[in-house]
Amino acid sequence: HDAEGLAAFEQIIAQDSRVEPRDWMPAGYRKTLLRQISQHAHSEIIGMQPEANWITRAPSLKRKAILIAKVQDEAGHGLYLYSAAETLGQNRDRMMDDLLAGKARYSSIFNYPARTWADMGAIGWLVDGAAICNQVPLCRASYGPYGRAMVRICKEESFHQRQGFEILLELSNGTPAQKQMAQDAVNRWYAPALMMFGPPDDESPNSKQSMAWNIKRFSNDELRRRFLGMMVEQAKVLGLTLPDENIRYNEAEGHWEHGPLDWDEFAEVLAGRGPCNAQRMERRREAHENGAWVREAAAAYAAKRAAKEHA
Ligand code: FAQ
Numbered sequence: 001h002d003a004e005g006l007a008a009f010e011q012i013i014a015q016d017s018r019v020e021p022r023d024w025m026p027a028g029y030r031k032t033l034l035r036q037i038s039q040h041a042h043s044e045i046i047g048m049q050p051e052a053n054w055i056t057r058a059p060s061l062k063r064k065a066i067l068i069a070k071v072q073d074e075a076g077h078g079l080y081l082y083s084a085a086e087t088l089g090q091n092r093d094r095m096m097d098d099l100l101a102g103k104a105r106y107s108s109i110f111n112y113p114a115r116t117w118a119d120m121g122a123i124g125w126l127v128d129g130a131a132i133c134n135q136v137p138l139c140r141a142s143y144g145p146y147g148r149a150m151v152r153i154c155k156e157e158s159f160h161q162r163q164g165f166e167i168l169l170e171l172s173n174g175t176p177a178q179k180q181m182a183q184d185a186v187n188r189w190y191a192p193a194l195m196m197f198g199p200p201d202d203e204s205p206n207s208k209q210s211m212a213w214n215i216k217r218f219s220n221d222e223l224r225r226r227f228l229g230m231m232v233e234q235a236k237v238l239g240l241t242l243p244d245e246n247i248r249y250n251e252a253e254g255h256w257e258h259g260p261l262d263w264d265e266f267a268e269v270l271a272g273r274g275p276c277n278a279q280r281m282e283r284r285r286e287a288h289e290n291g292a293w294v295r296e297a298a299a300a301y302a303a304k305r306a307a308k309e310h311a
Contacts, residue, residue, distance in 0.1 A: 045074070100288060
């Protein structure tokens with residue numbers, strides 16, 4: 001029945017409609033979705049760490065409540081995404097084992113340190129800003145469970161970006177030292193945020209097929225340029241500068257351009273040798289071990305309830 005399945009699948013893609021878990025799909029489509037969705041889930045979970053690190057040091061009760069809510073949202077995003085990946089036939093424990101064994105990727109951005117309170121602003125503004133730019137088009141991804149998870153996630157990411165912007169705005173309008181702290185954080189997060197979009201188009205092996213399958217809607221460089229244009233305008237409102245003398249609007253092409261990015265650094269981070277890779281993985285393993293009793297208790301409770309239902 002593969003020929004029939006393939007024809008139906010191709011029709012869904014041609015009509016820009018949705019593939020659902022029980023539909024036939026090519027093995028490569030399933031594999032690339034599992035790859036992207038599980039990496040995305042891992043990014044949300046590892047991505048909790050740079051900010052969780054600042055919860056106890058937030059400068060006020062209000063700031064602390066907001067930051068806790070944001071970090072909890074990230075845990076929730078990870079859970080929706082693991083659920084979406086499970087609909088493709090992958091077991092959640094396997095995905096977690098791959099992450100803990102260092103076999104799975106997660107976003108490069110979370111391997112950079114959050115040094116000051118202003119980093120909470122820069123992460124929200126730049127990292128969540130990049131995440132939104134990349135993820136809004138994914139709401140239209142051809143795989144139903146992924147696209148639907150993205151809709152909820154993007155709504156929450158918008159709040160995350162606003163809270164980061166607001167932290168920077170307040171620091172920028174504060175004392176000279178506060179303004180300097182905000183500028184320093186933006187200087188450190190700018191280039192890593194641009195690299196979140198992935199390698200340049202001519203070095204992106206997955207883009208072409210993912211675009212043909214309506215998973216990705218825009219190329220890595222195209223999204224990176226859109227993001228840059230948004231940040232240029234918002235930086236003016238913040239009264240901060242983006243640390244790149246080469247930013248310019250290319251009239252002929254109709255898009256924004258940035259200066260050269262350090263792709264060797266990106267490769268090092270992906271190879272596990274970024275500033276915080278080892279620390280992030282160590283914390284995740286620790287958290288997993290410390291949570292063993294919760295998993296055991298939940299499993300025992302579920303077994304007890306199932307036994308009662310059968311009785
Ligand atoms: N980091 O051929 P392509 C967040 C890998 S936002 C690490 O272009 P593709 C929210 C790529 O996997 C962050 N690896 O790949 C938040 C591939 O390797 P593979 C997460 C990267 O898939 C905010 C290889 O390079 N967002 O968590 C990166 O077509 C604040 C070749 O690349 C998503 O995951 C990178 N930056 O395009 C949470 C969005 N870039 O798998 C907490 C969904 C590329 O062949 C706090 N994902 N690689 O071994 C996507 O849109 C895509 O997967 C891309 C990469 C655009 C990331």
